[in-house]
Amino acid sequence: MRSIATLDLQYAHRFYGFKGEAQYLHGHTGVLTIEVEDTINEGVNMVFPCNEIQKTAWALLKNFDHALILREDDPLLPAILEVYEKQGIKDGAPTNKMKGPAFKTELATAYPDCRLVVTKETMTVEGMIKIVYDLLKEKLNIAKITFTSGVNAACAEYVTKNNIDRCPLCGIALNENGVCPKCGYSK
Ligand SMILES: [Zn+2]
Ligand SMILES: [Zn+2]
Numbered sequence: 001m002r003s004i005a006t007l008d009l010q011y012a013h014r015f016y017g018f019k020g021e022a023q024y025l026h027g028h029t030g031v032l033t034i035e036v037e038d039t040i041n042e043g044v045n046m047v048f049p050c051n052e053i054q055k056t057a058w059a060l061l062k063n064f065d066h067a068l069i070l071r072e073d074d075p076l077l078p079a080i081l082e083v084y085e086k087q088g089i090k091d092g093a094p095t096n097k098m099k100g101p102a103f104k105t106e107l108a109t110a111y112p113d114c115r116l117v118v119t120k121e122t123m124t125v126e127g128m129i130k131i132v133y134d135l136l137k138e139k140l141n142i143a144k145i146t147f148t149s150g151v152n153a154a155c156a157e158y159v160t161k162n163n164i165d166r167c168p169l170c171g172i173a174l175n176e177n178g179v180c181p182k183c184g185y186s187k
Helices: 050-064 076-087 125-136
Strands: 002-013 026-037 067-071 108-111 116-119 142-149 152-157
Touching (some): 002 050, 050 067, 050 125, 067 076, 076 116, 108 125, 125 152
Parallel strands (some): 002 067, 067 116
Antiparallel strands (some): 002 026, 026 142
């Protein structure tokens, strides 16, 4: 069975080199739906708590919220960094609080201090799905990701490994020592 969680991401981007309106900088509220598949965890009678799916995803994906997402070869990137630098906000600002940990994968690098994500490929809805799967595949048994942004939507399905041990008391993933980080249950 599947547990399904949804979260919103507000971001600005553009499709560099694309012959259409989307080559101009613009913004979206993107809606991300993550479907986690596994057996029912008998102890709690659920596959995985949806608020935990959200929490796990948000920990990394908040770097995309109120962020600018640009492709690595986009000439806007050095131009924007120069403005942020001159303004003194490139390496952070006291009001920039909602930051996730910086991350770097093959597809994306997050710079939380200036709310910027630099991507290898154009950040279409398809591109975002690839980035999200890559970031979360070891943390959640993801069976499907759907991403909707304006009139664009895409989804991808995956075969799950179902190798994440879950706490029988609160349903969340046990840590590498077989201990629940929330309630302290030990396997
Ligand atoms: Zn767009
Ligand atoms: Zn627990």
